[in-house]
Amino acid sequence: MAEARAGRRTWSLRTRLVVSAVLLIAVVCAVIGAVTTIAFRTYLYGQLDDRLGSVAARAAGPPAGDAVMPPGGDAPHRAPLDFVTGGGAPVGTVGALVGADGRVGSAVASTQEVPSGPAPTEQRLTAAQREALASVPRDGEPHTVELPDRGGYRVEYADGARGSFLVGVPTDDVQDALGTLIVVEVCVTAAGLVAAGLAGASMVTVALRPLRRVAATARRVSELPLHSGEVALHERVPEAEADPRTEVGQVGAALNRLLGHVGSALVARQESETRVRRFVADASHELRTPLASIRGYAELTRRRWARDGTATLLAGPGTRADAHARGTADTLEFVGSDTRHALGRIEAEATRMSGLVDDLLLLARLDAGRPLSYEDTDLAPLVVDAVADARAAGPAHVWRLELPDDPAAVHADPARLQQVLVNLLANARTHTPPGSVVTARVRTPAPGAVLLEVEDDGPGVPVELRPHIFERFARGDASRSRQAGGTGLGLAIVQAVVAAHGGSVAVRSAPGSTVFSVTLPAGAPTP
Known part of the structure; x- marks a missing residue:
């Protein structure tokens, strides 16, 4: 069982699709064949029952109370079972006379040694065959009975002026027609399944060609050294x-x-x-x-x-x-x-x-x-202290402050913000000549945000350096001069600290005006 499941799992998608389609067509053909066979059988047996009814009516005659004597005397003498070999009854018809006690008496069948030969002759039924006829219900409806050595029969009980009879006609022609129909259906279905399999395989192959190209692309990617x-x-x-x-x-x-x-x-x-x-x-x-x-x-x-x-x-x-x-x-x-x-x-x-x-x-x-040590703090005192320290370190520069009237509260780590201010002011002092004006500015341009700007009137940041100015060890000179004692990490620290606080830092520069802008989320006002 496990091996069979493993075998099914290894089938390709093409095989599974074709097999599924063929199985579906087979089921549809089986249903159509079954319905057709049942309908055709009902039709054939209906015709056979009509013929049986006519033979039974001729055998029993009119009902006993409706018998009409011919003018001039008694009814002509007729043998009770002459309908078996009479006209209108198919070859192989059986007839049996039923006595008043309900027992089957004389019983004969018509036979013809050579097809299309002389008129049929009578042949007496055996005791086993009479016993099979006697088992038929006496309800006047057709019933199927298997007579030993003679095959299947449709048998009907008839009672009339000529007496009570059991009349039967063979079902061989019906069975042969149904057998032929079933053989034709099986052959046509098999041929159709073979044709559907071949056509389905071709169609699925064409339909799956784009999928194979997709798989080829994935295979080429899997072979790349990534x-x-x-x-x-x-x-x-x-x-x-x-x-x-x-x-x-x-x-x-x-x-x-x-x-x-x-x-x-x-x-x-x-x-x-x-x-x-x-x-x-x-x-x-x-x-x-x-x-x-x-x-x-x-x-x-x-x-x-x-x-x-x-x-x-x-x-x-x-x-x-x-x-x-x-x-x-x-x-x-x-x-x-x-x-x-x-x-x-x-x-x-x-x-x-x-x-x-x-x-x-x-x-x-x-x-x-x-994690940083966050707390609600006013940014203005930090800027004042940082500018005071920068004035002491760079007395040759002109230092200015622009602070708002209201507190600029931020939810941040004061020590790290102090480091941001120190690095920005040191950067302005280092890269501007003596006498330059450096302005530290705090504003609240929009609710929920605090803006810190450090502006100088120095020569500005070179255009080629601006995209990389916040990278680590970024320097404005090709010789990597260390005369100012810097490490090239100041602005990288500024960006990292500001990003850790959920803010952003940007620079805009032109000769005579360079502005570093730090935007921080506003915090609760300090008491």
């Missing part, structure tokens, strides 16, 4: 097989949409991998310089102390070495100042590297969706 590298997914189902008005077209259109989504995902994956690789390369580049500086200054300090410190320790009082040590006092003083410079550079580079690592860690936490 696991790594840059993938160009250009395979699509032809438009002729992607018509949504047909079932196969719906499959093709769905596959095209799926391939489009997969292609978009692969492009996004490739872009993400490219950003990660660029990010790792930029981070390595940023960390390499402070590490090289620390290593170089540490090596310089070690060598200076190893050379001059040893000479000082070996010089005792009153010795030539002592005189030499006193003679090199200026050199030792220089060595000490050089060492202090080296240690200062080591500390500065270590501090810069720590800030870079802190920025990278913050970005990693924001990318991972770490």
